[in-house]
Amino acid sequence: MIDNFRIRVFRAVAHHLNFSRAAEELLLTQPAVTQQIKALEDEFGVPLFDRGGGRISLTPGGAALLPFADRMKALSEEAVAAVADANGQQAGELTLGASQTIGQYLLPNLVAGFLRANPRVHVTARSGNTDAMLEALVSREIQLALIEGPEHRKDVHIEPFMEDHMVLVVPAGHEWADHAIELAELKEQPLLMREFGSGSRRVVEHALAAAGLKGKDLKISMELDSTEGLLSAVEAGLGITFVSRWAVRNQLSLGTLKLARVRGLKLSRRFSMAYPAGPEPAGNVGSFRGFLLSHSLELAPRTTGKQKDNHRAGS
Template sequence: MVVFRAVAQQLSFRKAAEELYLTQPAVSLQIKALEEDLRVQLFDRTGSRVALTAAGKTLLNYGEQVNALLQQAEEEIAAMGGELAGQLALGASTTIAQYVLPRLLAEFLGQYPRVQLSLMSGNTERIVEAVVRHEIALGFIEGPSRSKDLREEPFLADELVLIVPAAHEWAEREHITTAELSSFPMLMRERGSGTRRVVEMALERHDVKPASLRIAMELDSTEAIKSAVDAGLGVGFVSKWAIAKDARTGTSFRIVDVNGLRVQRQFLMVFAAGLEPQGVVQEFRRFLMARAAMRDATEVRRRRGA
């Protein structure tokens, strides 16, 4: 069933093989053997396309139910001994996966070593899709999900700032105007990215149309934007979380204030609507919200003391 679920979720024998660290022929043989045992075809293999048949969809539905029951049993048995255990499947958009979650996950696993954690990374659209398809229990995204099938909870504040090369003519200025943003090559995240969506929405509120920007490159990660700025290929917006370490260690780019423009957002936690998280998932949710509240309180104290 493990191999079948992997192929059914990925709808790709190659991707399932990579996920399971098996060869593609080995995956194909196991699926063939399962189909022979059940005397039905589970996948429609038309050309390069793989799709579930009606029998395959039925088996996947029962397989997911069995997997959920096994996880519940593991959690309840662990709870009898006063421990928290079970599988925790998470997904996060790139910025959150790289810069926000690692320390939080390390702390959580330090408290609950029997939890088995997996973390998927992708842009906001990919993470939303994974939650809707129940591939992961919780998703963390950088912009609105736009899905009626999900519930959203803000868990951390963020701000996007404009960075330019250290030698750029804007680097020593106190601020620039929004109109000037169209005068230099702009580096943007790819379409489907929550970061791009938030930047475009903020600019449009200041009458800067995305079409007016000189978009030089579309890049699939914040690190790629930082490297491109460093190389002098343009200017771009990145999360403050993504440059916190750079600010401490020194960097070859500068943050430039755009007069009147504040690109603020909330990182969001998303999960399936109608399903209240339970067990390990609920405990991790509580853990994150408690850490977020502690950070907010620290920020308030810092501002009062400033």
């Protein structure tokens, strides 16, 4: 292919700046990676990496080669996709990013469904909070970001693909379990929140503010960087929290957590996909976008009857 093996090895080492990690990515031994880099340096007649001081860095020659190596990868992927498309198929690479709720609870089903229809596409995915995934998108580290929460940016196009509802989760023995409460009662309980930069946090803050409850009135007792961390903290009796209905399905089925409803509080939101501003995406990105728009609801995890009755935090 256009993207030859030595260039692939160089690119892996250049991005990791670590021979061991490059070897793991390429499923090679470290001596094999070193041998390929040495052969490429002999071919160019200059060193590509500085290995002094116990650290690896690019030499001027290596820095000059890296943009071309990245372009060769992109061109190779375009060639594979073009040949497959000419035969009515999809192939090549698809690099996704997902906010943590989507990545943990929805993305596996969505990718599995997409791959059943497009088995020759190789999907890689990473997760982080919404802000981190949007930054990865604009820096071209990923091709498509699946995010939560209200976002307004001029450098990306954001398109909803699924509605979500956030729910108030309390310990199984809590006095609010399976009950409706007034908004003002939220001031009385320790509230667990996601970190700043989380789309879930923004949704909760906006909804509470719209209902008339200010941030300074809340007893935010802890901030955690994952939804699983929030749920574990609630199970431990450290407070209450708001999470996506998808995140708490297992705990509700087991009875380790319960839901409470907040009268007058609406916590619906949209899960959205984000891609660079400009033309509508084509190739594998375009195919995955179309797949989400047409099949995301049917591939979402099933919700039990009891959860359906309580899937909103307010009524």
